[in-house]
Amino acid sequence: MIPVAFDYRRASSARHALELLTEHGDEAKLIAGGHSLVPLMKFRLATPSVLVDIGRLDDLSYVRESGGHLRIGALTRHFDVEHDPLVASQCGLLAEAASKVGDPQVRHRGTIGGSAAHGDPASDIPSALIALRATMVISGLDGDREVQADDFFIGFLETAVSETELLTEIRIPKVPDAGWSFQKFNRRAQDWAIVGASVLVDGDDVGIGLVNMDNRPVRASSVEDAVRAGADAAAASAHAADDRDAPSDLNANAEFRAHLARVLVRRGLEAAGRS
Amino acid sequence: MQVDVKVNGAPESHDVEPRTLLVHYLRDHCGLTGTNVGCDSSSCGACTVHLDGEAVKSCTIFAVQVDGRSVTTIEGMAAADGTMHPMQEAFHTNHGLQCGYCTPGMVMAATSLLEEIPDATEAQVREGLEGNLCRCTGYHNIVKSVLACAKGSEK
Structure with a gap:
């Protein structure tokens, strides 16, 4: 298949x-690791006339401690997130989610920023960013702006990053003592999640992001509210598909996805220490 | 555009379209046909090569993206005198192939895996090769071959 x-x-x-994006407007597309974009281009579902390669911007590949946060450069590869000791000790949920993306070859190329900016509801990483309450740093020629993960994912393959902007950094609150679990249901190794759930339990607080349960990565707000109100895992997880418009496809219809979401969120809550 | 890549230690320079995939650069321009195209959609791993020592799927990378970098293909694994790489030897000894189509990708993925986890367990080998499909379903001997190369294995 040739793009x-x-x-x-x-x-x-x-x-x-950013200058190249401004010059070429909506004709241009950014490419980092390319493991979301290149397949779309080969199927000719994406046909950009200009590719702006940011894959050599090594200064955007880093994990740093900054007060109560970790700052992760957008060009940091899944492989590096997966193996970074700071991520493992401070945000273990993110390391685990990164380790479940695709396969080793994909993780050697794909980046955290690319995965987030692609805005795919079936991606693993965005659910962890939502659960961890990440802040996304978006750069433009006029400066930087910060967007919460909840406001970052707008629609199917659509994020808050405009055509002339670049996601440069992801800031994640450190939660070294939190319990967490990443649940991914698929039929075959390496497949996309049919449904997935990132669950963070930090004392009395809880954060839950869902994979493939709507047209965008979403938060399971109803479950979080139920947990905060004192519900146990079984009762709270019954709300996992509330207000969701889950997709139906060859792998699962919406009803089965809703069932999976309830089961995975319950398992996630229990594994994260909230029974 | 001109794309310069060090392939198996030797400099290659070819004028290719930006949309040329690395696997086609290797096969059609460098004449190295050991790297196979299988699914052509980054699922099967038949096209796995090393980019600066790490396994990647060459059907999902444009050649221009690796301009100036080093690529190793299956042709670069044996020594100059033809002595097989230990992983190739292990696949030979343990009959780690049937039709052979997935084998170059398997060998490249497996060597990259053991570079990262030298003493990989069977579970780690199976998980580490999740990006490579064998349509003959010959996984048993493939895993056996890789384990034979892992540090601490009984030779």
């Missing part, structure tokens, strides 16, 4: 990437 022809521009800095 439609395009012009290739390699960005030498984040600013250069």
Whole structure:
């Protein structure tokens, strides 16, 4: 499968990437690891006329401690997130979710920022960012702005990042003592989740992000509210599919997905220490 | 555009379209046909090569993205005198292949896996090869071959 022809521009800095995006407008598409975009281009579901390659911006690949947060550069690969000791000790849920993305070859190329900015409801990483209450740092030629993960994912493959902006950093509150669990249901190794759940239990508080339960990565707010009101895992998880518009496809219809969400959230809550 | 890649230690330079995938750069421009195209959609792993020492799927990378970097293919695994790489030897000894189509990708994925986890257990080998499909379903001997190469295994 051969993509439609395009012009290739390699960005030498984040600013250069933003200038190229501004120059080419909606004709251009950013490429980092390319493991979401290249398949879409090969199926000709995406036909950008200009590719702006940000894959060489090594200064956007990092994990740093900053007060009560971890700052993770958008170009940090899944493999590096998975094996980073700071991520493991401070946000173990994210390391676990990263370790479940695709397969080793995919994790050697795919990036946390690319996975988030692609905005795919079936992706693993966004559910963890929602559960962990991440802040997304979006850069433009006029400066940076911060968007909460809840407001970042707008629709199917649509995020708060505009055509002339670049997701540069993800900030995650450190939760070294929290319980967590990443639940992923699929039929075959390496497959996308049919449904997945990222569950964080931090004392009396709880954060739950769902995979493939709507047209975008979503928070299971009703479950969180029930847990905060004192419900146990079984009672709270009954609300996992409340107000959700789950997709139906060859793998599962919406009704089965709703069932899976309730089961996975219950298992996740129990594994994270909230029974 | 001109894309320069060090392939199996030797410099390659070819004028290709930006949309040229790495696997086609290797097969059609470098003449290295050991890397196979299987599913062509980053699921099966037949096209696995090493990019700066790490396993990647060459059907899902544009050649321009690796301009200036080093790629190793199955042709680069044996020594100059033809002595097989220990992983190739292990696949040979343990009959780790049937039709052979997935084998180059399996060998490249397995060597990258053991680079990261030298003493990999059977569970780690099975999980570590999740990105590589064998349509003959010959996984038993593939896993056996990789374990034979793992540190601490009985030779």
